[in-house]
Amino acid sequence: MPTYKVLYFDAKGRAEVIRLALTVAGQDFEDVRYVREEWEKVKPTIPQKQLPCLQVDGRYIPQSGAIMRYVGRAFGLYGASNDESTSIDVVFGATDDFMRNLITMYYEKDEAKKAELKKDVEQNKTGPYMDILEEILKENNGGDGFFVGDKISMADILVFDMLDQVTAMITLPDFPPKLGALIDRVKTYPKIKEYLAKRK
Structure with missing residues (x-):
């Protein structure tokens, strides 16, 4: 079973729809929330150096639109056809x-x-x-x-x-x-x- 981490700031913003979708799917996830000082330290390690980012078994997926579609397809939330x-x-x-x-x-x-x-x-x-x-x-x-x-x-x-x-x-x-x-x-x-x- 894959492990999921949602990486974002301590806010709703562009990550909240991802958190909600994983919640609807019944999928446990780690909700990682960076304060600004922490973000500056980890930023060089994050693809495209921006958030939100989804980590699936250690693999990073950047871009909120791509993440929404990934989660949607993975959990049957992206249509049946x-x-x-x-x-x-x-x-x-x-x-x-x-x-x-x-x-x-x-x-x-x-x-x-x-x-x-x-x-x-x-x-x-x-x-x-x-x-x-x-x-x-x-x-x-x-x-x-x-x-x-x-x-x-x-x-x-x-x-x-x-x-x-x-x-x-x-x-x-x-x-x-x-x-x-x-x-x-x-x-x-x-x-x-x-x-x-x-x-x-």
């Missing part, structure tokens, strides 16, 4: 598009410009992103289950985690009905519910 995997990738792509706006806003140094970017994200970017997700949900058996097929996948875990984390940066509007119901389903998924209750 090529079509389903592609549908998950569509959700990944839409989320990446939305996150680019947030990252630009987050790293903006000029406070006035940052406020403008935040307003633009809240008024012009968040609603259309949620509408896209709502339509994707409706296309899958009317939207009363998950994004793809009839069970939880990386798409559901990613969207839940991203929308959970961005509340620290922006004010979210009310979720469309299908999306709101999905978020509740993921949040109350037994293994996730247990994880969230113990999370730092």
Whole structure:
């Protein structure tokens, strides 16, 4: 049985979706969290010198997108067919598009410009992103289950985690009905519910 280590900082960030996916899979993993001083010491030993990184039996896998897909394929969270995997990738792509706006806003140094970017994200970017997700949900058996097929996948875990984390940066509007119901389903998924209750 492989051993897994999730390497990241002491934060949710880009590693949290990986932690959640391993939790859903029922896979034990070591949650390695570096403070900045520790990270500077180990950084030269990590592929691409960035985090998150997944260690599987000592082998390093960098890049959060690659890690998500690896974990998804390894534990049946990446669709049951090529079509389903592609549908998950569509959700990944839409989320990446939305996150680019947030990252630009987050790293903006000029406070006035940052406020403008935040307003633009809240008024012009968040609603259309949620509408896209709502339509994707409706296309899958009317939207009363998950994004793809009839069970939880990386798409559901990613969207839940991203929308959970961005509340620290922006004010979210009310979720469309299908999306709101999905978020509740993921949040109350037994293994996730247990994880969230113990999370730092």
